[in-house]
Amino acid sequence: MVNIRNLDPSASPLDYYGSELRRLREEANLSQTELGSILYCTASLxxxxxxxxxxxxxxxxxxxxxxxxxxxVFTRLVGLVLKSQLPTWFQAYAEMEAKAACIYSFQAQLVDGLLQTPEYARAVLGxxxxxxLDAKVAARIERQRILDRETPPLVWVVMSEAVLRQDIGGRAIMRSQLAHLLAMQEREWVKIQILPYEAGAHAGLPGSFNLLRFEDDPDLVYTEDFVQGHMTANPAAIREGSLRYDHLQAAALSVxxxxxxxARVMEERYGDQAEPDGRALA
Structure with a gap:
């Protein structure tokens, strides 16, 4: 006899999803194998x-x-499941990010999570x-759904030139990531500026940070260290973050x-070159 694990549906969104899947599958008189055949997946999955x-x-x-x-039902529920896979300390920020009217981001080392490709995200998270890792990547990509809303937030990202040149995951992944940035830039509500090396000392030297602005709620500033994130609506912190961001936008290249x-870095650094094993990149 198959050993069936009993779930507590109230334990987590993932447990609730699993218990509902089993309940509705059994109500439909389908075995796991039969449902897998319908969904083109394995009974094991x-x-x-x-x-x-x-x-x-x-x-x-x-x-x-x-x-x-x-x-x-499951399409609505999966959003909660994926959100629950984010780090506990990050979930509060993700909720506020989803409500924001404007998202201003300065990134010193990595592409902003809202603009990452799945492959780049996998390289970073792994x-x-x-x-x-699959769940972590899916949770990060799920956040990007806010960009596909009928009225998406304004997303304005200033990134250090180092972000473009830091090889994350290999040249093929980086080329795809930079191509994705170019495609996202074509959206009316997404703006990207690069802070060039020539800018020298700049207001973002202390590190990456995000500013969230809302229609009716106070602004928020968000920073991270290697342990957790920090979010505050403290007026002094908002003023300092806003001033730093203004300076970064002024020092960065135009859109x-x-x-x-x-485009130049994508072609010159990640173009049709051979990988270390001699294979050519497509």
Missing amino acids: IGQIETAKKVPTRQFSERLDAALLTGG VRTEDD EDSVALI
């Missing part, structure tokens, strides 16, 4: 999700709703450990010149 051992994707959830005729630099 169904079992892992039902026992909260694997995090479902949004695509899986959409197919599941269609197969079980649930009216979008630096120290690959535990639950148009930034596009040109991104």
Whole structure:
């Protein structure tokens, strides 16, 4: 007999998702193998999700709703599941980010999470450990759904030129990431400026930070250290963050010149070159 793990649906969004999947599958008189055949996945995957051992994707959830005729239950629920996979200390920021009217970001070393490709995000998140890496990447990419809203927030990102030249994951991943930045730049509500090396000492030397602005709520400033994030609405911190961001925007290249630099670095540094093993990049 198969050993079925009993879930406490109230333990977490992932446990609730798994218990509902099992309940509705059994109501439909489908085995895990039969449902897997309908969804073009393995029975093992169904079992892992039902026992909260694997995090479902949004695509899986959409197919599941269609197969079980649930009216979008799992598609709505998967957002909560993926949000729960973010670090506990980051979840409060993610909630505020999703409500913000304007998001201003300065990034000294990495592409902002809202603009990362899945491959780049995987390379970043997998630096120290690959535990639950699929879930971590899916949770980060899920945050980007705010950019596809009918009325998305204004996202204005100033990035150090070092972000473009720091090879994260290999040349193919970096080329794809820079191409993604160029594509995102074409959106009306996304603006990217590059702070060139020639700017010298600048207001962002203390490190990366984000400013969130809202329609009706106080502004927030967010910073991170290697342990956790820090979010505050302290007026003095907001003034300091706003002043620093103004200086960074003034020191950075224009949006148009930034596009040109991104494109140039993409071709010169990550173009059609051979990988160390001799293979050519497409």
